[in-house]
Amino acid sequence: MKPSNLNLVEYKAIYRSDVKEPKKEENGNIALPPKLFEALENFYFANADAQHFFQPAKVHGKKALRAKNYVGLVQFHDGTTIEILPKIADLENDIEGAREILLRMLRTLKKSPFRHLDKARLKATRLPLFEIFVSMFLEAVADLVRRGIKSDYISREENLKYLKGKLKIGEHLKRNFIHKERFYVAYDEFLSDRVENRLIKTTLQTLYKRSRSSVNQQRIREFLFVFDDIGTSHDHRSDFKKVKLDRQMAHYEQVLAWCRIFLLGQSFGPYRGRDVAFALLFDMNRLFESYVGAWFKVAKEYTDRKIVLQHGIHHLVYLEKKGREKDGKFRLKPDIVIDGGDIVADTKWKLLDEENKNQGVSQGDMYQLFAYGKKYEGCKELLLIYPKSHTKVEEMRYFFQDDLPLSVRFFDVKENRLCDGDEIL
Template identity: 50%
Template structure:
């Protein structure tokens, strides 16, 4: 069976299946593509569930979970998984919101990218990531790519550098006119530039966008005299990002993402040639934390001040790590983010009992300054859900927990931040 589509877009919790026609948001693929993705899922199932294997009355399927991004199979099919921001959000809006969230991701190269002129809806995610890399590389080239003194050995017809006696005697017993020497040359063929060129050649084969391919060809011309890397992992270990090389940091971070192919979510298997996947739970936490900081609040992410229990006075066990801790002079506010859509159709709208216990444990440990207000933060959807407030005591005193909704389509909504300023 021939490949039905070269590019497939899924939203979270929709799925792919073997077939010839899509069913709603669920996408039909050929058997080869399905088998390749299934192999990828099974080989990684012991550590992470990128997609969930299931079976219904009609067919076997692979359902997207809370990981979004790009998977490219060995046969050349690209599967793009977008976050389910709300039940009726279209792909273009989801993609734009995802890119905005990625720009706030800690320890990532996304933050400096200006999305103002990027028509995300017209480009697949992989091409957007390639564009981001090329934008950073263009900045580097405009500043000038760096040269370095590189150690070389050669059998020359003139004396240069240091004569290597042993090698000279072995090679030049007959050729008295030659000198086997060790010397240094100040050239651009340094390890950092070799890795960038290797990334460019790799992406030229991956990219399907004419504009990206054109720019890659132009940049390869600039790197024409530079060799490619033949040992990527070893060459990355040799990188020296001192003050002089600081301009290379973002470009090399991108090169590592593409060449390692698993920078954010490590994976196993040979049926997938490239995957760049992001855990929406972590991304949502980072984004909400970033926006709280942006709005002038003192925020600590994954705070590690307390343990749940102690073996003795000095040995804490069961580290507590609330997603977000906001500190005021006389109060601590604790919040946990949860990447799931609540619904009136679910018990307690979908708020889990385990989450209620977890927040209670946090609140009882943060006593100096005292914690009285805690929040569970969910993405807002089109449903008119109540922001319930729970009290952990029957007399309504002590610890309180309120369910809040963060509007990803309107992240500057001042009403949300007022809860943390009270």
């Protein structure tokens, strides 16, 4: 049976069914055969972090797991892959469009290999997400090979027929009491079999088993030939702690970032259990925050403004201690601060709807923005930025005490711009 690649939009469900093969229904839910659903369920219950990704539900009276506001992919051992894509206005039936926007958002994440996603690959959204990620990793490996695979002095101990390096007297007497012709020695050898290269080779071997793209598999075979004399990693977490990225190793940084993703998992580290082969999921709140923040940094409308992201200089309260400075507690970190606090903005990945009370704006969000307004002296305006919705909504303008205004604004992730009020009615 050929492995399936299925897509699911945020908040749709995956449920247990008697189907023989995974199947996506017209309503957007996915029916899984009992064995695959049990694997997903075991993954959910075995990992505390995985419980942020799904929530138990019922579909057609059967057990289900409903996707929450995390996107990415889950891959089973048989190769079946479920992509979870963002719910974007007007794009629920446009898989390639939603995939492209997700890649655009990933590109803005700091300290991640997605920053190097080129425009050509951004458009190649017919490929499944997993194969796009694999191809990006292989491009990074190709760049590393062009720059040169680094070697290092590796410590070795062997029982040789000749003297080399330093004779280990205790071990020599123990092992060679009879074999007088041998020498137990310790020496350093300049080899490419160092921990960084072992992690890369192990990642290549892992992806060769998981990839279903003939192009990717061919490239992996070519790179495995290059790394033929290098060993493999058997304890990934321990080996990553041994990685040394000095100036001479700077060109390894991007490749090893990908290795961490494929060997450990970017979003929540190594997960327990053997039911799921690979899972890589991202919090849409974080992605939306990163994406909108990146837009403010380059938008023409804000060219002459000073933009700071994740500004964390204030605390909600201070604990006063005798003879000591105030001890700040509950740090405030607004997503976007403009001109030192003239404008303070926060992003929320939530589709508003006029059918909901206050269109869905939560009281907690209002309290949070109020705290920002009080702490940033001289603040002239507060912004709450939500994604553009396909349902009827309108911009709202509230006022706190002292006439401090708070505006609810909408960002169109499809068109990559902050909407004007009359565009979202």
